[in-house]
Amino acid sequence: MSRLAVGSIVVFFLTFLGIFLGSSEVAGYAGSDILPTPQPQYNVDRPYVPHLQPPNANNELMVADVVPASAAIITNPVLDMKILVIRSNGTSDEGIYDTATIFLDILGVPYDTLETIASGDTLKESDLSDGVNHGRYYAVFITTSNVWYALSANDKTLLQTYERDYAVRQVTWYAYPSAGDYGLDFTRVVAANNETWCPGTPQGVPFNASLTTTGQSVFHYLHSNVLIPMDGGCLYGYMATPAAGADVTTIINNDSSGETFLAVFRPGDGREQMVMTVGSYYPSIPPGYIHARILPYGIINWATKGLFLGEHHAYFTPQPDDVFSWGDLWNVETHDYILDTGYRNEPSDLVNLVDWMTAFKTNVPNAARFRIEMPFNGDGTEQDRVNDTGPVIANTLTAKAVELEGSFTWLNHTYTHRDLNHVTENIVSDEIYKNTQLAAFLGLTDYAISTLLTGDYSGLNVGAVNPNVANAAYALGVRFMEANASVPEYNNPTPNTGIHHPNQPDILLLPRYANNVYYATTNPEEETDLYNMLYCPGYAANPNTTPLCFDYATIMDAITNQALGFLLDYSVNATMFHMNNFDEYSDGRTLMTDYIEELYGKYNAFYNNSSPILSLRTQEIGQVMLAREAYNASGVTGQLTCGNVITLTTTNAATIPVTGVNYGSNVETYANQPISYLAMSNADTLVIPGETPSIPAGITDLSITRSGGDVLLSWSPTSQDTDNNPLTALAYRVYARANDPYFTPTPDDLLSEVTSNSFTHVGGTGDVDNNYTYVITAIGDNCWKRESVISNRMGEFDYRLQGGTVSDSVLGSLAKAADLKDYISSNTNVAVTIKSLAKWNPVAKLYTYYSTLLIPNGVFSLRLGKTDQLSISATQVARR
Numbered sequence: 001m002s003r004l005a006v007g008s009i010v011v012f013f014l015t016f017l018g019i020f021l022g023s024s025e026v027a028g029y030a031g032s033d034i035l036p037t038p039q040p041q042y043n044v045d046r047p048y049v050p051h052l053q054p055p056n057a058n059n060e061l062m063v064a065d066v067v068p069a070s071a072a073i074i075t076n077p078v079l080d081m082k083i084l085v086i087r088s089n090g091t092s093d094e095g096i097y098d099t100a101t102i103f104l105d106i107l108g109v110p111y112d113t114l115e116t117i118a119s120g121d122t123l124k125e126s127d128l129s130d131g132v133n134h135g136r137y138y139a140v141f142i143t144t145s146n147v148w149y150a151l152s153a154n155d156k157t158l159l160q161t162y163e164r165d166y167a168v169r170q171v172t173w174y175a176y177p178s179a180g181d182y183g184l185d186f187t188r189v190v191a192a193n194n195e196t197w198c199p200g201t202p203q204g205v206p207f208n209a210s211l212t213t214t215g216q217s218v219f220h221y222l223h224s225n226v227l228i229p230m231d232g233g234c235l236y237g238y239m240a241t242p243a244a245g246a247d248v249t250t251i252i253n254n255d256s257s258g259e260t261f262l263a264v265f266r267p268g269d270g271r272e273q274m275v276m277t278v279g280s281y282y283p284s285i286p287p288g289y290i291h292a293r294i295l296p297y298g299i300i301n302w303a304t305k306g307l308f309l310g311e312h313h314a315y316f317t318p319q320p321d322d323v324f325s326w327g328d329l330w331n332v333e334t335h336d337y338i339l340d341t342g343y344r345n346e347p348s349d350l351v352n353l354v355d356w357m358t359a360f361k362t363n364v365p366n367a368a369r370f371r372i373e374m375p376f377n378g379d380g381t382e383q384d385r386v387n388d389t390g391p392v393i394a395n396t397l398t399a400k401a402v403e404l405e406g407s408f409t410w411l412n413h414t415y416t417h418r419d420l421n422h423v424t425e426n427i428v429s430d431e432i433y434k435n436t437q438l439a440a441f442l443g444l445t446d447y448a449i450s451t452l453l454t455g456d457y458s459g460l461n462v463g464a465v466n467p468n469v470a471n472a473a474y475a476l477g478v479r480f481m482e483a484n485a486s487v488p489e490y491n492n493p494t495p496n497t498g499i500h501h502p503n504q505p506d507i508l509l510l511p512r513y514a515n516n517v518y519y520a521t522t523n524p525e526e527e528t529d530l531y532n533m534l535y536c537p538g539y540a541a542n543p544n545t546t547p548l549c550f551d552y553a554t555i556m557d558a559i560t561n562q563a564l565g566f567l568l569d570y571s572v573n574a575t576m577f578h579m580n581n582f583d584e585y586s587d588g589r590t591l592m593t594d595y596i597e598e599l600y601g602k603y604n605a606f607y608n609n610s611s612p613i614l615s616l617r618t619q620e621i622g623q624v625m626l627a628r629e630a631y632n633a634s635g636v637t638g639q640l641t642c643g644n645v646i647t648l649t650t651t652n653a654a655t656i657p658v659t660g661v662n663y664g665s666n667v668e669t670y671a672n673q674p675i676s677y678l679a680m681s682n683a684d685t686l687v688i689p690g691e692t693p694s695i696p697a698g699i700t701d702l703s704i705t706r707s708g709g710d711v712l713l714s715w716s717p718t719s720q721d722t723d724n725n726p727l728t729a730l731a732y733r734v735y736a737r738a739n740d741p742y743f744t745p746t747p748d749d750l751l752s753e754v755t756s757n758s759f760t761h762v763g764g765t766g767d768v769d770n771n772y773t774y775v776i777t778a779i780g781d782n783c784w785k786r787e788s789v790i791s792n793r794m795g796e797f798d799y800r801l802q803g804g805t806v807s808d809s810v811l812g813s814l815a816k817a818a819d820l821k822d823y824i825s826s827n828t829n830v831a832v833t834i835k836s837l838a839k840w841n842p843v844a845k846l847y848t849y850y851s852t853l854l855i856p857n858g859v860f861s862l863r864l865g866k867t868d869q870l871s872i873s874a875t876q877v878a879r880r
């Protein structure tokens with residue numbers, strides 16, 4: 001194995017271990033009372049990215065796979081704001097499925113998952129729509145091209161027709177390039193190697209992804225010139241180029257080769273498909289597969305056209321526990337702890353921290369809303385007060401804290417940090433209340449009685465929760481308690497939700513992240529020594545002679561990579577540190593601020609200034625988690641009509657966040673998009689108004705002519721809507737009904753739907769029993785697809801000639817009025833005597849005769865299409 005390979009594998013494992021062992025508040029790394037336990041979502045043994053089958057002759061069309069034009073246009077389509085995810089019925093697309101859905105879970109976007117069935121049809125039309133104008137999904141995700149190829153021909157047609165008719169976008173999260181299916185030609189395989197899981201020679205991995213101009217708008221929250229490292233254990237994929245003649249827009253390309261691997265393909269029938277040709281594996285820890293955390297938001301936003309139920313923010317809240325206390329310190333000489341009295345902050349540490357914070361918030365992008373919450377133990381202040389409980393003595397740590405208190409949020413960490421696992425309710429009350437009294441005495445402005453962090457999370461041991469803690473806390477107004485996210489039972493049950501206390505459901509437990517900046521370390525030397533004691537093979541047995549495996553930079557990189565995963569997952573959980581970690585070890589630097597600078601630096605390497613990282617107080621974190629829990633239970637549905645009219649319904653009360661909408665009194669802008677927070681009650685309906693529908697202006701110049709037995713209709717193309725705004729027609733509908741000149745068109749009267757501004761009704765004339773009237777409507781070429789009012793009316797009448805005095809054999813053989821007109825026109829010497837002229841009255845359904853004949857005998861013209869009746873007698877003068 002190469003040296004490089006060894007290093008990368010070791011780091012990979014360590015990244016996992018770092019999470020499992022990340023509790024920083026135990027009195028010894030062996031035999032601690034908080035067992036290091038893996039968090040479930042990271043309990044994976046290998047990244048799995050399937051290799052995809054190339055398209056074969058049966059499933060790749062040589063030309064773009066365009067669905068035939070539909071017979072009917074769906075006017076006023078209504079779409080449910082829900083995504084359909086189609087995946088395989090096995091586990092072969094697991095990592096891809098996770099990537100495609102985890103951010104739907106995180107954002108709160110409703111979706112359904114449909115697994116393909118082994119054979120036969122997976123879909124039926126009613127899965128997708130009501131068959132009239134109501135579509136059940138406004139975006140479709142397909143995990144892999146293998147899944148697409150496994151669908152039946154019926155399934156594919158249903159999906160393609162649905163996506164076309166409802167203008168629903170599709171994303172294929174991992175596809176083998178194919179000209180027919182994705183508008184892309186395969187160029188080469190890219191593959192990472194891993195000695196254990198995917199041995200072989202690396203091919204073109206790692207590489208950097210860069211955004212095209214269109215990509216910069218799709219991923220508008222990233223730097224326009226961002227380079228995203230494409231790497232990770234067993235990463236696999238395909239490079240591509242746009243296929244000749246295909247309507248393809250490259251979104252992301254390989255920065256060094258210029259090849260495409262994320263693109264939008266338009267097959268030519270109105271559909272739009274986004275396709276990625278490199279695999280993803282979400283559960284991996286950054287920097288491996290970091291694209292699986294950075295890209296999904298933009299892909300979801302593209303698929304939903306920037307309008308979805310749910311929201312996102314980046315959060316980071318550091319909490320250095322045990323402020324004011326004395327605590328343990330790691331001794332790099334003895335490689336062991338100095339217990340209890342090893343370390344306490346100096347007043348200058350607080351000054352340094354505030355100075356650093358001021359500069360950090362000013363100078364670092366996305367840090368303006370940075371904040372530190374200080375979990376404190378009041379008994380530590382006693383040494384800074386006259387006779388323990390008297391006035392605060394000048395120039396002490398407590399005096400400095402009072403001076404700088406407004407720079408921090410203060411969190412009750414109990415008065416003496418007492419172990420609360422087996423104590424009485426009175427003792428717990430004392431621990432909570434004395435700290436609250438101290439906060440009042442010191443004048444800590446940003447302090448809330450509603451929040452609590454117990455020492456070592458005591459009282460919360462899974463299986464042995466001390467009910468006295470919840471009872472005492474609840475009585476004193478506590479509603480939110482921090483809990484250890486490293487314990488599976490206390491990790492978030494779903495993204496950004498908490499756990500209701502088993503003894504007191506009105507107290508919400510808020511999962512808090514640990515990390516491997518150890519609680520007893522104050523500088524890089526201590527941190528490095530302790531880290532190597534834990535993770536460097538052979539070092540713990542003989543630390544004075546064994547070389548370090550990991551230096552400080554490597555350690556901080558690994559630790560902040562784990563934190564970057566939480567940050568990019570938009571997790572609201574706070575992060576635990578310890579007061580030792582803000583000891584000023586050198587020239588303004590501390591372990592905690594080194595960590596924070598590196599973490600923000602990694603975030604800012606990708607994200608532009610539109611997505612600030614928010615630091616919330618514990619009570620605010622609790623409110624976010626309660627709000628999310630209520631949202632998840634709200635049963636909310638959204639229905640979207642063109643113009644972004646949204647109808648929300650709920651079964652249970654909640655505040656519904658809607659991204660992409662600016663409505664109501666509670667709206668913010670984040671990541672360049674508005675987010676509205678809409679308070680809804682039980683069984684509620686709310687309509688968010690959108691644009692006024694644009695309806696084509698009615699056609700006023702329908703004209704009609706005859707050509708032989710056919711009727712020719714023509715009209716001017718539609719160029720405006722009813723408000724005189726520019727609008728063209730997607731199509732025109734030609735309606736005709738016989739013998740009912742003032743009919744109101746129904747679908748039964750639809751003769752044809754045409755895209756040109758003329759129509760030939762073949763054989764439209766000649767049937768004296770069916771005299772047709774025609775009207776035209778225009779369908780707007782916009783998402784409403786609304787139909788105009790009907791045009792002016794035009795009709796054709798066929799006259800049965802009455803024999804009368806006609807004796808001429810030719811004239812007598814004419815069957816209808818049109819033929820008579822032609823005959824007379826071409827025989828100028830026909831003598832005609834007009835007997836009567838009448839006009840058809842469609843209401844009375846009879847002819848009204850004119851008393852005065854306006855047309856002089858022998859000089860007249862017959863105009864077809866007029867509802868006139870002319871009775872004549874004619875002779876052919878010349879033939880006599």
Ligand SMILES: [Zn+2]
Pocket residue numbers: 025321322413417454455456
């Ligand atoms: Zn503590």
